[in-house]
Each structure stands twice: as structure tokens, then as C-alpha cells.
Amino acid sequence: MFDAVIEVNDLKKYFPIQRNLFTKATHAVHAVDGVTFSIREGETLCLVGESGCGKSTAARTVLRLLEPTSGTIKLKGKDISTLGQQQLWPHRQHMQMVFQDPYASLNPRLTAESIISEPLTNYFEIPSDKLREQVRTLLEKVGLRADSIQNFPHEFSGGQRQRLGLARALALNPSLIVADEPVSALDVSVQAQVINLMVKLQDEMKLAYLFVSHDLAVVEHIGHRVAVMYLGRIVELAATADLFDSPLHPYSQALLDAAPEAKVGAKRVRKILQGDVPSPINRPTGCHFHTRCPHAMPRCQTDSPALSKVENDRWVACHLVANT
Numbered sequence: 001m002f003d004a005v006i007e008v009n010d011l012k013k014y015f016p017i018q019r020n021l022f023t024k025a026t027h028a029v030h031a032v033d034g035v036t037f038s039i040r041e042g043e044t045l046c047l048v049g050e051s052g053c054g055k056s057t058a059a060r061t062v063l064r065l066l067e068p069t070s071g072t073i074k075l076k077g078k079d080i081s082t083l084g085q086q087q088l089w090p091h092r093q094h095m096q097m098v099f100q101d102p103y104a105s106l107n108p109r110l111t112a113e114s115i116i117s118e119p120l121t122n123y124f125e126i127p128s129d130k131l132r133e134q135v136r137t138l139l140e141k142v143g144l145r146a147d148s149i150q151n152f153p154h155e156f157s158g159g160q161r162q163r164l165g166l167a168r169a170l171a172l173n174p175s176l177i178v179a180d181e182p183v184s185a186l187d188v189s190v191q192a193q194v195i196n197l198m199v200k201l202q203d204e205m206k207l208a209y210l211f212v213s214h215d216l217a218v219v220e221h222i223g224h225r226v227a228v229m230y231l232g233r234i235v236e237l238a239a240t241a242d243l244f245d246s247p248l249h250p251y252s253q254a255l256l257d258a259a260p261e262a263k264v265g266a267k268r269v270r271k272i273l274q275g276d277v278p279s280p281i282n283r284p285t286g287c288h289f290h291t292r293c294p295h296a297m298p299r300c301q302t303d304s305p306a307l308s309k310v311e312n313d314r315w316v317a318c319h320l321v322a323n324t
Helices: 055-062 085-092 112-123 128-141 158-170 188-205 216-222 240-245 250-257
Strands: 004-017 027-040 044-048 070-075 095-098 176-180 208-212 225-230 233-239 308-311 314-316
Touching: 004 055, 004 208, 027 044, 027 055, 027 208, 027 233, 044 055, 044 216, 055 095, 055 176, 055 208, 095 158, 112 128, 112 158, 128 158, 158 188, 188 216, 208 216, 216 240, 225 240, 225 250, 233 240, 233 250, 240 250
Parallel strands: 044 208, 044 225, 095 176, 176 208
Antiparallel strands: 004 027, 004 070, 225 233, 233 314, 308 314
């Protein structure tokens, strides 16, 4: 049975807009607008959606890299959403991040040894010989040679750099790893290697992953559950197999329909969404998706649908689904 590692309730992150330093902000970008989810031990929850839907902002806010506007974040039952930086310090070792760009996220002036040992020396006093041995072990765990310990980031390939980032994230033996598009910058064959490595590490260490991606093929392979985001809100949350077999929300259906079909000779009629994504500053009233939804009803223009349970461990925010 999975145990909850992270619990997020009604999380919001707004960015105020000011014309200059002397005026008061009257508008805000509603990047994350009331997101609720939990991730259990050994589970991967994937956040998917169009660019600008707020999935990366949500991931960074969960880690407190961005300060939440409101809502609660519980790490292993402890509310960390309002803790000061000093109080938050001991909890940070239990949650780590793997960034999208495997080169920009590594200091080019540091060796692999320094990059991996830095989080260890921040939290523990370890003799230099034992520290080096620990670094070598971590390198081997992610599929890198132990003798590459003195290499700089530019001496690794893209896939190897991402493995190095994984080794750094694993150094403190965390419970939660937030991976923000961790394979989008890699070749397809290398993507598969890194994803398979992450699955293997999860099985060995019982890690919880919050996996942000726009690649539905990757999501289908690694995810246990999927949360579909639209304009700062989760519109559907379901087991991966259930979502890919029978998406219930009209936006989920359109998102999956837009994905390339990998089967040779397969043909299907694509349902193209009309219109553009509304501005996160001036959001539509009611359901945010009603301006593009082919099934919109008058109620959708005024009443915002709550994320409601429709099946076992399946949640949808849609008046159409609630009425069926």
C-alpha cells in the first residue's frame, strides 16, 4: 500500500502585475489556480497540458522554489507551505528536483565530484575519503563510470549530464523528486534510457515522482496517474491506463487526440480545438475551457465546475460529466 509523501491542497500561485514601482498591482497572472493532488510512496504523478498551463509553476511551488499565494503543501504529513527558510531547511533534503536542461542546471566550473558532493556537505560532516566513495557509488547507480568523477559537465553527453543531475538529486536519499521535462532536450533513444533508469531507481528506492511533461508517450510509459492541467487548474486526474483508454474531460480528449499516432497505417479523425488559450490574466468566467469546448452549455459560462470524484480514484472538473 502506498503512503502519501506529498499532499497539495488548493494550491495557488499568482504573479502580480505592476506598471512601475510606484503603482499598486491591480491584476495578476493566475499561473496556478487551486490545484489539489497527492503522491504516494513509489508512485509517479504526471502533470500534462499545453505550454503555459501552469504545470512547471505548480511543480516549483510544491518545492517552495516559488512561494505559494495560498493553499497547503504537506511533506510526509508536515505542513511546509508557510515555514521560513530556516525551518524549511531540514525538509529540503527530502525533496529534490531534476531540471529540464541538463547543461544549464549544472555549474560548468565544478567537477562531477563537486556537483554531487555539494548537497552532502551541506547537510552532513563526512570524511573526504568516504565522501569520494559515496560520490563514486552514486555515479555508478545512475550508469556513469566511477572514473569520470573529475570530469566537468561539458565532458559529458546530454544524456550523461542528465544522469549526473539525477545522481545529485539522489545524493540525500530523498522521498520526492520533481522532474520538470527531464528528457525533452534529449534524443529519443537517450530519452528511453533515462526514463528506464528513473523507473529502476523508483523501484529500488521507493521514490515518489512529480513528473512534468508534454510528451504523452513518455507519460504513458512512466506514469501511474496523470493530472491534466488547463489554465492553472486540474481538469482531470486519473490512472494512466484509464485516461489514455477513455478520457472523460473534453480537453483531455482533445489533448490525447492531438498526440501523434505511432501505429503504422493507423488513421483517425482529429478533433481540432477552435480558438486560442485565454489569457491567465483575464480568465473566462465559469469553466475556463468553455470558450473552446464543443460541448459547452449555458451553465458552463457562469458556474465553475469543481474537481469531483466520478469513479474510483478518478476525478473530473466538468458539468457534462457530472450530468451523465
